[in-house]
Structure formats: C-alpha cells, structure tokens
Amino acid sequence: MPSLSQRAGALKPSATIAMNQRARELKAGGADIIDLTVGEPDFRPPSAVLQAASRLALSGADRYTPVAGIPELRAAAADSYRADGGLSYAPEQLMVSPGAKSALTSAILALINPGDEAIIPVPAWLSYAEQVKLAGGHPVLIATGADSGYKLSPRALRAALSPRTKLLILCSPSNPTGAVYSAAELEALAAVLHDRPELWVLSDEVYRAIRYVADAPSPAALPELYGRCVVVRGLSKSHAMTGWRIGFAAGPKPLMDACIAIQGQSLTCAAALSQLAGLEALRGDQAEARAMVEAYAQRRAFMTERLAAMPGLRMSAPDGAFYAYPRAEALLGKTDSAYPLNSSDELALYLLNEAGVALVPGSAFGDDGALRISFAAADGLLYEALARMDRALAKLA
Numbered sequence: 001m002p003s004l005s006q007r008a009g010a011l012k013p014s015a016t017i018a019m020n021q022r023a024r025e026l027k028a029g030g031a032d033i034i035d036l037t038v039g040e041p042d043f044r045p046p047s048a049v050l051q052a053a054s055r056l057a058l059s060g061a062d063r064y065t066p067v068a069g070i071p072e073l074r075a076a077a078a079d080s081y082r083a084d085g086g087l088s089y090a091p092e093q094l095m096v097s098p099g100a101k102s103a104l105t106s107a108i109l110a111l112i113n114p115g116d117e118a119i120i121p122v123p124a125w126l127s128y129a130e131q132v133k134l135a136g137g138h139p140v141l142i143a144t145g146a147d148s149g150y151k152l153s154p155r156a157l158r159a160a161l162s163p164r165t166k167l168l169i170l171c172s173p174s175n176p177t178g179a180v181y182s183a184a185e186l187e188a189l190a191a192v193l194h195d196r197p198e199l200w201v202l203s204d205e206v207y208r209a210i211r212y213v214a215d216a217p218s219p220a221a222l223p224e225l226y227g228r229c230v231v232v233r234g235l236s237k238s239h240a241m242t243g244w245r246i247g248f249a250a251g252p253k254p255l256m257d258a259c260i261a262i263q264g265q266s267l268t269c270a271a272a273l274s275q276l277a278g279l280e281a282l283r284g285d286q287a288e289a290r291a292m293v294e295a296y297a298q299r300r301a302f303m304t305e306r307l308a309a310m311p312g313l314r315m316s317a318p319d320g321a322f323y324a325y326p327r328a329e330a331l332l333g334k335t336d337s338a339y340p341l342n343s344s345d346e347l348a349l350y351l352l353n354e355a356g357v358a359l360v361p362g363s364a365f366g367d368d369g370a371l372r373i374s375f376a377a378a379d380g381l382l383y384e385a386l387a388r389m390d391r392a393l394a395k396l397a
C-alpha cells in the first residue's frame with residue numbers, strides 16, 4: 001500500500017472513544033457493563049426542539065446553508081453570548097459549526113503555523129493537542145495539580161512562554177476536572193499576556209451552562225483579551241444535543257473570516273435541520289435545559305460524597321461539567337491477585353474487568369494519577385456503578 005501522510009501517522013486516537021468502544025464490545029458480547037466513559041448527556045434534547053425538528057424536516061430543510069450558518073441562528077447565538085457572559089459580537093463575528101469540535105479545529109488551523117507552540121494546561125481534553133499537531137504546531141502541556149484546583153498559575157504561564165508561543169488554550173468549566181476559573185484568576189493570566197500582544201487565547205466554553213458556582217467568566221470578557229480571543233460554545237452539552245452537531249465560534253472578524261473560509265473548504269456547513277433545531281434550542285423555553293443542570297447538581301453531590309468515602313480515592317466536588325475526577329494515586333502499586341495496577345490505565349482496566357464499570361483513566365488527559373467518571377448517566381446506573389467500584393476497590397491489597 002502507498003504510504004499515508006506523516007500527519008495521519010502522528011495522530012493519537014481519542015482514549016475516551018477507545019475506552020467507550022471497548023465497553024460497547026464487551027456489552028455486545030453479553031457482559032454487564034455500566035459505561036461512564038463519554039461525556040454524553042443521558043437526557044433527550046428539550047421536547048420543543050424535537051417537535052420543531054420533526055415539523056421542519058417535513059417542511060423542507062434539505063439544502064446547503066450559508067457556510068457560517070443561517071443568519072437567524074448566528075443572530076440567536078450572538079444574543080446568547082451577550083446574555084450569558086456579557087460578550088458582545090456582531091452576527092458576522094459568529095460561525096455555526098458541525099459541533100464545537102470542528103469549531104475548535106477551524107480556529108486552530110486559522111491560528112497555528114508549523115512550528116508554533118500552543119500552551120495547554122493539563123489535565124485537559126487532549127483533542128486540543130492532536131488538533132494543534134494536525135496544524136503542524138507543538139502542544140506544550142503544562143501540568144497543574146489538584147492543589148491549585150487544576151488551574152494554570154500566572155507563574156507557570158510565564159515560564160511556559162517561548163518566542164514560538166502563539167496560543168493559550170483554556171477550558172472552563174474544564175473537562176475532565178470541572179475547574180472553573182474566577183475573574184481574578186483570568187485577570188492574573190491576562191496580566192502575563194499583556195507583554196505578548198501577538199498571542200491568542202482559545203476559550204473552550206462548551207460546559208458553560210453546566211456549572212455549580214455563580215459564574216464561569218470568559219477570558220473574552222476582559223478588555224485585555226477580547227480582541228485576541230476566540231470563544232467556542234455549543235449545544236451538545238447544554239441542550240443534550242451531541243448527535244445534532246451544533247457548535248459556535250466567536251471572535252475578531254478577520255479570524256472568523258479565516259475560520260469560515262476553512263470551514264467552507266472542509267465541512268461546508270452544519271446540517272440545515274440541526275441548525276433549525278439549534279435555533280429552537282436557543283430561542284425557546286429553557287426550563288428543560290435548566291432541569292438537566294439541576295439533575296447534574298444532585299448527582300454531583302452524591303458522586304462526590306460516595307467517591308470521597310471510597311478506599312484509596314481522594315475526591316473534591318467539581319465546580320462545573322458532569323465529571324467526577326477522583327485522585328487515585330494511593331491505589332497505584334496495589335495489586336489484585338491477577339492484575340498489577342501501576343497506572344491509571346491499569347486501574348481503569350481493573351474496574352472494567354472486576355466491576356463492569358467503564359470509565360476513563362487520567363492518562364487520557366495527561367494525568368496518570370486520576371480517573372474520570374461521567375455522571376451524565378441515570379441515577380440508578382450511577383448508584384450501581386458506585387457500589388460495584390466500592391466492592392472492587394476494597395479487594396485491592
């Protein structure tokens with residue numbers, strides 16, 4: 001076979017998707033697996049969204065739309081950026097994408113030249129690093145610890161800057177840790193960036209709606225950063241619409257024009273019907289979306305309490321998103337009769353085999369000392385998974 005590109009060879013598959021795939025295979029083979037791997041809401045989208053979509057499917061949404069999205073949805077998204085976080089963008093500064101992930105890809109391709117560095121505080125969703133590599137850039141992963149609440153400190157940011165740095169990628173609320181930066185913490189990072197006006201900030205805010213603290217401020221709300229920040233949001237998590245694939249990016253017009261050009265040559269546009277459903281999601285009643293967040297808040301409370309009490313785990317409550325992220329260092333080195341557990345991968349595999357609970361090892365986020373457990377799953381499944389984990393962890397010597 002003729003060779004593939006170096007780019008394709010260098011790309012790491014998503015560890016979360018790999019673990020989810022393994023759980024599906026085991027399930028298909030008849031095993032009793034509770035799958036808490038992917039960040040996929042267990043709720044259906046709001047009923048008005050589904051009703052509007054079925055009506056609109058019949059009345060005709062069969063054609064391409066403008067590359068950047070239908071004007072009504074761009075305007076609705078601009079309104080929602082303003083209403084939720086006080087960010088002011090004209091509809092022309094906003095692009096609708098097939099999912100937030102492709103909005104991130106377009107922004108990274110529009111910003112990163114070969115050899116440029118992108119600073120990514122970890123633990124992080126490692127698609128950022130792979131996307132930076134796809135663009136020919138170098139991801140610079142900066143470890144943050146549980147003690148700092150998994151947040152990048154101004155000092156660590158300053159130390160990571162090099163003449164090649166082009167981009168800082170922030171995710172708040174964070175997948176996997178649930179960390180939410182305060183306005184003061186963002187201001188301290190902005191002060192470091194003051195001396196480097198050529199640097200961009202990519203703010204991934206897809207979990208913004210799911211927070212358990214009063215606010216999750218955007219770096220773009222700071223005057224220092226507004227003109228060099230691209231803000232990515234979407235409907236996958238906020239409205240349980242992962243499969244509809246609607247994301248948004250907003251930023252300075254020249255950057256957005258570049259993102260739209262990239263999207264136009266790669267993806268064309270988000271699906272027409274999904275955009276109409278997205279319009280209903282943004283303009284319609286928000287009661288069902290709010291009820292989902294209330295359900296996540298209750299699950300967060302019992303997940304935190306139960307995991308904190310489990311042998312060998314250290315757990316603090318996440319401020320946002322729908323993941324529990326217990327530290328598991330105390331379990332590494334322990335052994336079951338059959339399995340040596342020297343890494344988060346081995347621990348996750350042990351829990352899969354012994355407890356039938358699929359979760360994601362911290363290594364998937366650049367942090368080998370933790371586990372990520374999605375609580376975007378029905379309460380009954382979560383209770384059962386916690387009971388099984390408790391029993392399995394108690395067996396380790």
Ligand SMILES: Cc1ncc(COP(=O)(O)O)c(C=O)c1O
Pocket residue numbers: 039098099100101102125171174175204206234235236242245246247
């Ligand atoms: C941090 C983060 N950003 C972006 C995305 C992608 O969202 P979407 O499904 O809209 O592409 C995800 C999905 O899991 C995520 O966890």
